[in-house]
Amino acid sequence: MLAPVESLPIRLRQWVWLGVLAFLALCLAARASAPWILNYPAAWLLPVASLVNGIFDLIIPVLTPPCRFLAGVLGAALNVCSATLRWMPWPATLALFAFVGWLARGWRLALFIAAALGYIVAAGYWQQGMNTFSMVVLAVPIAVTFGFLLGVAAHSSKYVHGMTMVMLDLLQTVPAFAFLIPLLLLFGFGPIVGLIACVVYAVAPMVHCTMLGLAGVPVALLEVGSMAGCTRGQRFWHVVLPTAKREILTGINQTTMASFSMVIMAAVIGGFNDVGWEVLNSMRKAEFGQSLLSGLVIAVLAMVVDRITFGLANPRSHVRPAWAPAWVLLVVPLLIGALLHASPGDMALIDKVQGVINPDLLNRVVIGLVHDFSAPLDAFKVFVLYHFMLPLRTGLIGAVTPFTWGFAWTPQINAVYCVTALTISAWLWFGERWRLATGVLLISALLLFGFNGLPWLAFIVVVTALGWSVGGWRLATLSVIGTSFVVSTGLYIPLGQSLYLCLLAVLICTLAGGLLGIAAAKSDRVSGLMKPVCDTLQTMPQFIFLIPALMFFQVGELTGLIAIVLYAIVPPIRYVEHGIRGVPTDLVETSRQIGCTAWQRLIHVELPVAKPVVVLGVNQTIMAALSMLPIAALVGTKDLGQQVYIALSKADAGQGMVAGLSIAFVAMITDRIMRATVSTTVKSSR
Template sequence: MSVQEVVLAPFESLPMKFRQWVWLCVLGLAALSLASREAFPWVLNYPTGWLLPVASLVNGLFDVVVPILTPICRSLAAVLGAALNVCSSALRWMPWPAMLALFALFGWLARGWRLALFTAAALGYIVAAGYWQQGMNTLSMVVLAVPIAVTLGFLLGVAAHSSKFVRSVTMVMLDLLQTVPAFAFLIPLLLLFGFGPIVGLIACVVYAVAPMVHCTMLGLGHVPTALLEVGSMAGCSRSQRFWHVVLPTAKREILTGINQTTMASFSMVIMAAVIGGFNDVGWEVLNAMRKAEFGQSLLSGLVIAVLAMVVDRITFGLAQGRSEVRSTRLQAMVRTLMLTIVPFLFGALLHASPSAMACIDKVQGIINPDILNRVVLGLVHDFSVPLDNFKVFVLYHFMLPLRIGLISAVTPFTWGFAWTPQINAAYCVLALAGSAWLWLSGRWQLAIGLLVTSALLLFGFNGLPWLAFILVVTALGWSIGGWRLALLSVVGTYFVVATGLYIPLGQSLYLCLLAVLICMLIGGLLGIAAAKSDRVSALMKPICDTLQTMPQFIFLIPALMFFQVGELTGLIAIVLYAIVPPIRYVEHGIRGVPRDLVETSRQIGCTAWQRLIHVELPVAKPVVVLGVNQTIMAALSMLPVAALVGTKDLGQQVYIALSKADAGQGMVAGLSIAFVAMISDRIMRATVSKTGNIPEA
């Protein structure tokens, strides 16, 4: 029996009537709080006197700890700073033709001539855009951060694999590392290490450890027991068995972990540009965005994108290996010699010839950003009227009702009519009648969903009383995952409410909900099309790969360019970042439907539409639900980045705390997002475990 079955066993034995009565009590208390929110304002707004002083306690703790740890941290910062200077100086010393040749050779070793050609073209763009020095500074931080993160992650993964206690502690730590916003890491590190690129470097290491730990644990856990027994029977000691049996077997997963760690480091380095102090590409992007130089931001943003794609494809190719290459030892030595000596000799020859260096440097910056700025501004000006109309329509008819509710959003100015008491009464009667009909017909879960959805649409996330929110989320967690998930739900929701972040939480939830709905609609349709057509699948694969390798910053640029600062800009950026999981999971789920089941549906006369609705999507439901979960996680992780363009949610609270170096408020806001992410993740995973098994990818 699995752990999930053990957790759910006591709950599953409860009578259905009992669960229905529990939900009736929860809905009754929620309705009572909604009805009394005007008479008793504390029902809607959590009283100030009841707030928990968590932020003050954290700040007090840092006031004690920071003076003690500062000398040690500053010494470590000096060592890392010297290493960073050496690394960046070495990369900048290499002339761009030599470095381009070096990367192209790495690409050839990783995946062949196609990747080598792509690498040369991508790095050539960086040269033409005039960001070669900044790109090398960014790359130097990644080059320094990855070995540290890989080493720490590998050691922690081995320890977690060997000890159940370490594993349980590690899993909790990984949950926090993967759900607490990256910006929240920067605040305590800024207090300990001071202003500068070292803070970004250390935050990069902390953020990038998690994938390496996961992949190491996965690889070590998949080593067959029979193989371990063979090693023991052969007389291997414990260390010999680890180095000669376990590690070679887990090599593929560990190398994949290095690839994922590299990409996580790359993403975090760009985000660390917010604190400044380093002439890298992230700082150029941020400056261009602040000055509204959209052409410049596009150029620098594409530099980040191509750097990330080159690093991702090379490291992934080296991790997977080229099956068609069977090298002798001599061939391997020759390739190593080429990689290590030839490009450096080429670079030394170029440095020895100042005229040659001056000639090749003329290529840098040949792309004029001013022309692109004028083109972009011209496009924005030409399409300003339809863009403004679209922005107003989405804000008034979708975003505002979810935020403040139909009862406040529907006015003659926005919708052309007022939300009168008669309309309100008809709306409530229809919602109650529909719920009663569903309840009496035995579909009481749908009835509850209809009631909760109707209340959210009527009052909005900002108009929902905090007590009703806690009760509904806790009841949902209990219904799906049992008492453990209910405990996490009540603790997490109460923490957010009791720390004074309930209003920003409502903003976050409505933005994430709308983004997830848009992603599932558009991404689901694209995923269905990709599952039905190999040609569409082949077209979507490079697009999804590109979107997954681009750092989060980049998604702000097109949204900011056309819609300026505001919540719609943040919503579009979140959608662009989170749309990949539904595309891939829907395609994978539908393609995983057994062929005999599809053939049977054809033989009984089902049309393609009937087969999709009644056969393929129901069978693919576990995978699709898991895709929804990943979409929610991606949307939540994008909130702090979207705060840069004016969203007023939990992400903005983290960003404000970062600007003030307020560790307490930053940690509280970061933990609030982490609680929301963990509750959502556990609910969706419990739903998947009830729905059925997930087919192997």
């Protein structure tokens, strides 16, 4: 049996990394004489995409008839659900949702729901909103049922548990657009593809929460059930399930939010008069005011359903009056709907409030803002592109020119840069801080040559060595397989684009989100202000984050970067606040007694103790940034996400699966490395 990395001598690990650094230097020096080191030869590419397409060519004719039958059944159910919601006059539906919100969380939630749905009416998107909601209403029960059954099976069987975890890794890391390609080939064009993709994408949260809830049932409670004479089935339904109820309801909440997110992405394939299609259509026409209106409709629907399901999952008994039976939920709105249908004149009068918000006026306002602030916006865009994004992509050698920075990167500057980096690294290495010295050299090389200038062979070796250092041989094996797959399928250049975008987004989110998290941890007022903002950002579908960035910065990589930052900034805020607030009180009091200032206490006590939680927050930020790549591809990024989007436009299942699996490998390797780092940090602190 191989010894774990932690048990190996420190000197051996130092020699391993010294060899890795020497190999990196050799590859960088040989770039000019051996071009194959930098650009993976086309003759060496593996025909994975062709193989996948060949497999699909064989199975699609076999699976098409049952899939089309299933599509017919689901289509009929979707039509019935959509027609029912459209038949209900909007005042009746609004009253229904407000009443449910009142039962779930009280009059404040009911008032919020009434105002939120009132906005949808005023914006003129009620019919489209009900079409979107009908898809969610149909998708959520299917995803919840399947996820619950799979979670129970995974909890009961170790074999099923292992297979389920692999499936969940793929579902949570493969981009959602990649799901659409094979589904499009099997089910054809139309809303059913979006519905089924919605179910597939939303299953994972329900499985996770079900497994978590069942695993959290105390063993003593199970023994009490057995001693009371319960059969296995009785014990499950009367002991286990009620105990895990809260986690299961939370799973339903998360499944619903995932369904909303996927419904909007499915609008890319069109065929359904829903809000997602309205957003996409208005964005294509550059009608940013109208896209903002329709995008807010999606966010409002998601927030309404999120608040209701969260309230049902975390009940407050004092807001649920005993005199309000469940049948009132249906009878009263149906009665209101019937009365309004019986009075078409009154309904026509009420309907005049639909569409009172003028999108043309909002379009003109947005265009005016962009025009008035075009000069500072362009200056900001140029500054970020030339001083941050371009150096990470092409390196300082290619980015620093008289046009961009005002001076050229001369050989003399290059020599000073290299000597400085080597001197700092040598000082750290001989000062017994070899890990930091290794990091300085790797970062210096990355800044000098950029992600596009890093040889593919050196990239594989460095990532594998990093996986081995923190997680042992298993993680090293995953690292070498994942990176080799991406390189050997011809996606190394898009991988570099993805990594530099994600790295820059994670750095911005960590810095800005970390500062906001510290402020929230130190002030209850700031925490109270940040909570609704974070809740809103977490409930908004990914698609929506493109709208404000696109309004002010048009199509380009900066727009994609801003959208990624907006989506991924919540985890560092919440994890940093949670980590600092979780620091033991006695440590904080001790630091005060010895005379530490607030700044010293933060740097030397609170942040070091909260480090494992903060690292987990960074991990979640990376996962969010990677999941946003295919969405950012809609505004012109040239990364792995764009490869998925191109494959979707061509219905190329092979290329789509290859690009999706590449993103999945990057996400899984990063996740395992960060988790191993947290585990090592916790062990060392003990």
